[in-house]
Amino acid sequence: MGQTGLAIVTAIVIFMVGMLVVNLVKPEITNARAVDALDCGNSSISDGTKLTCLAVDATLPYYILIIISAAGGLIVGRFTWK
8 A cells, every 4th residue: 555655646746747847848849939940830831841840839748648648657557566
């Protein structure tokens, strides 16, 4: 029972730290999409740049999914592993 509680607390800490890091990543994504960088708001950019803009935009949701998966996997792993 003690290891399960420790796993839950550790998962909560991982989730909290991950969500704090999101606030550091968001401005960098905005800077990467700016006019002086990728210029994602321009409709006449090349297909490669559009794909790069799409990848930059997908970074934050994937990062949040990884954080939730890591925290959830830690908890589920403790309940299923005996």
